[in-house]
Amino acid sequence: MTTAAFSSLVSTRRLGRLVLREIAHGYRGLLIAAAAVAGGIIVIAAVGALARNMGGAPDGTVTGDNYWFYFQGLLFLGGCIVTSMAFREVWHGGGGIAYLTLPGSTLEKVAVKLILTSAGYAAGVLVLICATAAASEALDRLVFGVGHGFFNPFTPAVGQAVVRYVVIQAFFLLGSIWFRKLSFIKTVLSLMVIGVCLGIMGLIAVRVGIAPHLTAMGTGFGPGNGSGTMRFGRWSFQMNGTGLQDLFKPGSRGYNGMQAFKVAAEAVVIALAPASWVAAYFRLREAEV
Amino acid sequence: MVEIRDMSFGYGRKRLFSGLDLQLTPGNIYGLLGKNGAGKTTLLKLICGLRIAQEGTCRVLGFDPSTRPAPMLEDICFIAEELAVPALLPRAYESLYAPFYPRFDHEALASCLKEFEIPTDKKLSELSYGQKKKFLIAFGLASRCRLLLMDEPSNGLDIPSKSQFRRLLARAGGTDQVILVSTHQVRDMENLIDPIIILDEGKIIFSQAMSAVGARLRAGIEPTEPSDERVLYAEKTLGGYAVLRENAGEEETTVDLETLFNAVTAPGSKVRAAFERAAAGAGASGSAPEGGAR
Numbered sequence: 184m185t186t187a188a189f190s191s192l193v194s195t196r197r198l199g200r201l202v203l204r205e206i207a208h209g210y211r212g213l214l215i216a217a218a219a220v221a222g223g224i225i226v227i228a229a230v231g232a233l234a235r236n237m238g239g240a241p242d243g244t245v246t247g248d249n250y251w252f253y254f255q256g257l258l259f260l261g262g263c264i265v266t267s268m269a270f271r272e273v274w275h276g277g278g279g280i281a282y283l284t285l286p287g288s289t290l291e292k293v294a295v296k297l298i299l300t301s302a303g304y305a306a307g308v309l310v311l312i313c314a315t316a317a318a319s320e321a322l323d324r325l326v327f328g329v330g331h332g333f334f335n336p337f338t339p340a341v342g343q344a345v346v347r348y349v350v351i352q353a354f355f356l357l358g359s360i361w362f363r364k365l366s367f368i369k370t371v372l373s374l375m376v377i378g379v380c381l382g383i384m385g386l387i388a389v390r391v392g393i394a395p396h397l398t399a400m401g402t403g404f405g406p407g408n409g410s411g412t413m414r415f416g417r418w419s420f421q422m423n424g425t426g427l428q429d430l431f432k433p434g435s436r437g438y439n440g441m442q443a444f445k446v447a448a449e450a451v452v453i454a455l456a457p458a459s460w461v462a463a464y465f466r467l468r469e470a471e472v
Numbered sequence: 473m474v475e476i477r478d479m480s481f482g483y484g485r486k487r488l489f490s491g492l493d494l495q496l497t498p499g500n501i502y503g504l505l506g507k508n509g510a511g512k513t514t515l516l517k518l519i520c521g522l523r524i525a526q527e528g529t530c531r532v533l534g535f536d537p538s539t540r541p542a543p544m545l546e547d548i549c550f551i552a553e554e555l556a557v558p559a560l561l562p563r564a565y566e567s568l569y570a571p572f573y574p575r576f577d578h579e580a581l582a583s584c585l586k587e588f589e590i591p592t593d594k595k596l597s598e599l600s601y602g603q604k605k606k607f608l609i610a611f612g613l614a615s616r617c618r619l620l621l622m623d624e625p626s627n628g629l630d631i632p633s634k635s636q637f638r639r640l641l642a643r644a645g646g647t648d649q650v651i652l653v654s655t656h657q658v659r660d661m662e663n664l665i666d667p668i669i670i671l672d673e674g675k676i677i678f679s680q681a682m683s684a685v686g687a688r689l690r691a692g693i694e695p696t697e698p699s700d701e702r703v704l705y706a707e708k709t710l711g712g713y714a715v716l717r718e719n720a721g722e723e724e725t726t727v728d729l730e731t732l733f734n735a736v737t738a739p740g741s742k743v744r745a746a747f748e749r750a751a752a753g754a755g756a757s758g759s760a761p762e763g764g765a766r
Contacts (some may be wrong), residue, residue: 277556286545
C-alpha cells in the first residue's frame with residue numbers, strides 16, 4: 184500500500200478531529216447522565232450508612248465494597264446502551280447525510296466510535312466510580328461515621344471486567360450500525376436468539392453423540408443399579424456403566440475435555456469481537472441514506 | 473470532475489436510472505431540474521457516495537464515490553434538504569468542522585453569516601429552518617470545496633434571503649468549482665444556473681447552456697394562441713401565451729426557465745427534438761454539444 188493510499192485510509196489529524204467532534208456532540212448528555220448516576224449512588228450510599236448508623240453500628244465501621252455493583256452495572260448495562268447509540272445519527276435523515284459525507288474514511292469513523300465506546304467509556308466509568316466512591320465515603324464517614332469501603336480500580340477483577348466489556352460491547356457496536364431503530368433491544372434479542380439456537384444445536388449434538396453411550400437414564404434406578412450414578416432430582420444418568428459425576432470429576436478425561444471446551448468457547452467469543460468490528464466497518468461502508 | 477457513464481440505479485425492483493450519462497466540468501453552476509420523483513436528490517446522493525450505483529461507472533474528482541474516500545469528501549460539500557445541525561454555537565461549529573476542509577475560508581464564512589444575518593449567539597439547533605439552511609449554505613460556500621451539491625437550497629428561505637443567496641452563489645463559483653443545484657424553484661435560480669440539466673423518467677433529457685438555448689429558441693408573449701409551423705411550444709399564461717419558436721438567426725431572447733422546463737418535459741416535445749436535431753447535426757460535423765453535460 185502506498186503512503187498516499189494509507190493516508191487516505193487513516194490520518195491522525197482526521198482521527199483527532201473526529202474524536203473532538205464526538206466529544207463535542209456527546210459530552211453534555213454524558214455529563215448529565217454521569218451527574219445523575221453519581222448523585223444516585225451517593226444518596227443510596229448515604230441512606231445505607233444512615234440505616235447502619237441508626238442500627239447501632241459503631242463509628243468507623245466499614246461494610247465492604249458496595250461500589251463494585253455500581254461499577255459493573257454502569258460498565259456493562261450503561262456501556263452497552265451507550266454503544267447501541269453510537270451510530271444512531273447514521274439513520275437519522277439529515278444526520279446520516281452529514282455524518283457519511285464528513286471528511287473521514289469509514290475505517291476512521293468506525294475506529295473512533297469503537298475507541299470511545301470501549302476503552303474511552305470504560306476509563307470514564309472508572310474515573311466516575313472512583314470519584315463518586317471517594318466523595319460518598321468522605322460524606323458518609325464524616326456525617327454518619329459509617330463507610331462502605333473505597334473502590335479500588337487497580338484489582339485484577341476490574342481489569343477482567345473491562346476486557347469482558349470490550350468483548351461484549353463489540354456486539355452492541357455492530358448492532359448499532361446494523362439496526363436502524365431500537366438497536367439495544369434488537370441486539371439483546373438477537374443475542375438471545377443466537378444463544379437459544381446454539382443451545383438447541385448443542386443439545387442435539389450431545390443427544391446424537393452421547394445417546395449410544397448412555398447406559399442408563401431414567402427414574403427407576405438408583406445407586407444400587409450402578410456405581411456413582413448421577414442424579415438430577417428423580418432423574419439418574421450413567422454412561423458406559425459409569426455415573427456422569429465420575430466422568431467429569433477433576434482430573435478425569437471428561438473434566439479435561441470440558442475445560443478444553445470452555446477455553447475454546449471463550450476463545451471463539453473473544454474472536455467474535457474483532458469479527459464484529461470488521462462487520463461494523465463493512466456495514467458502515469455500505470450504508471446508504 | 474464528475475463523470476457518470478451508463479449508470480443504473482433503482483430502489484428495490486423499481487428502476488430509477490438506466491444507462492445514465494453525465495459529465496460536469498469546472499467553472500459552472502449547473503441547474504438540475506426535474507419533476508417530483510424524477511431522481512434529482514438520488515442523483516446528488518449517488519455523486520457524493522450516499523447511494524451506490526448498481527451498474528455503470530461514476531467517478532467524482534477521480535475517485536469512486538461509493539467508497540467514500542476521505543480525500544474526496546474533503547472536496548465535496550452536500551447541502552441536503554433534510555437538515556441536521558448539532559446543539560452548538562456557530563463559532564463552535566466552525567472550529568469543530570472547518571478543519572475537516574483544507575481550503576476552508578473563515579473570512580468568507582464570517583462575511584456570508586453577516587450577509588445572511590445569522591445570529592451568532594444562538595445555538596444552531598435553536599435557529600429556524602431557514603436560518604439553519606442559511607448557516608449551512610454559508611458554511612458550504614466557505615468550505616471552498618471543488619464540488620458543491622445543493623438540494624433545493626432556496627426552499628425555506630424568505631424573500632430577502634433568496635436574493636442574498638443568489639448574490640453569494642454568483643460570487644462563490646470559482647473556475648475550479650462545480651456547483652450543482654437541484655431545484656423546483658426555477659424563478660429563484662433564474663440567471664444563476666447555467667447550464668440546465670433536466671431529468672425525466674430516469675434519463676437526462678436535456679442538458680444545454682443557456683447561451684445555446686437563447687441561440688436556438690426565441691421566446692415571447694403573444695395575446696392569442698399561435699398556430700404557425702415555427703412554434704415549438706405554447707402555453708397559456710396570465711398575459712396571454714408564452715411561446716417558444718425556433719430561432720432562425722434572429723436576435724436572442726431570454727428564455728423563461730419555467731416555460732423551458734414545461735416545453736422540454738411535454739410529451740412529444742418539439743423543443744427537445746429541435747435540440748436533438750442540432751446535436752445530431754453538430755455530431756455529424758464533428759463539433760461537441762454545448763454545456764459540458766450529456
